[in-house]
Amino acid sequence: MTFALILILLILLTGVIWLMDRFLLRAKRPAGVNEPWWVEYAKSFFPVILIVFLLRSFLVEPFKIPSGSMIPTLHVGDFILVNRFTYGLRIPIINKKIVDINQPQRGDVMVFQYPEDPSVDYIKRVVGVPGDQLVYRDKKLWINGELQVQQRDGDYNYVESELRFVHTERYKENLGGKTHAILLNPDMPLVHLGNVAEFPLHEQCSYSDMEVRCTVPPGHYFMMGDNRDNSRDSRYWGFVPDDMIVGKAFLIWMNFNELGRVGLSIK
Structure with a gap:
């Protein structure tokens, strides 16, 4: 069950209790008798839960970085904020867009529902937009x-969760006029062909030991991690459809292990 669905159920529960008390129970309660604790709690929590739900659904949603696939831009343990309305307003739960505002652009760091398991949110960088012809060859x-x-x-250099030391090369990449940092490991292959899934619209891509070549379908996006050789991304599970977009990441608001990262903007 998603957190948004839990909030909706709590709003309905506390709202119904508040309305029942206002229009039915209060009139039957003897004068001088305090309202039951469950009514008091419902009336107190209803506006708070409603505000949290509206903020998370339409304005800003928090997200924690669980893996190193976006190093060096994002570190494990970063708590970030995601702008929910940058790409349009969507109906909570079903994620259907009702107001179109902007479209994802190459270089955006975007949160989306993982196509292989929509209950899980992923974060990667937008590399290809609808209609783009992409070739990934020689790590370029x-x-x-x-x-x-x-x-x-x-x-x-960084240390993975299992205390494994990783040495990589850092590059500045210009993607559609936007410059960001990426990591490349010269000892790793371009793509692990055995890990490529049979994803929808797989025919839009071709694979070999030398290159990955894809044409991005209408209404879809091609995503890659900045830690290119340690990222399971669109090379493996395909394209992100528009109806799975959550929002654009824009700020690191906390990292308990690296306090110097607090307040950094995400580029």
Whole structure:
């Protein structure tokens, strides 16, 4: 059960109790008798839960980074804020867009429902938008025949959750005019072909040891992690449809292990 659904059920429960007391129970209660504790609690929590639900559903939603697939942009343990209305207003639970505002752009860091398990939210960077022809070859991206420039930016080392030391190379990549950092591990293959799933619209992609080539279908997006060789992304499970978009990540508001990251904007 999703958190949004839990909030809706709580709103209905506390709201019904509040209305019953206002129009039925209060009139039958003897003068001077306090209202029952469950009525008092319902009346107190109803507006709070309603405000939280509206904020999470239409304005800003918190999200915790669970893995290292977006290093160095996002670290494990980062608590981030996601703008829910950047890409349009959506009906909670069913996620149907009712007001169109903006479309995801290449380079955006976006939260979405994981296509293989929609109950799980994922976060990656938008690499391809509808109609784009993508080629990933030699750890470089070509979009519509244009190479996305990478510039070496030193080495980058980090420790994974199992205390395994990882050495990578850091690059600055220009993606559609936006520059961001990525990590590449020269010892890792371009893609692990045995891990590629049979995803919807699989025919839009072709795979080999040398390259991954995809054409992004209408209403879909191609996502990749900034930690390119440690990210299970669109190369493996396919495209993200518009109706699975949650919102755009924009701020790190807490990391209990790295307090210096608090307040950093996400680019």
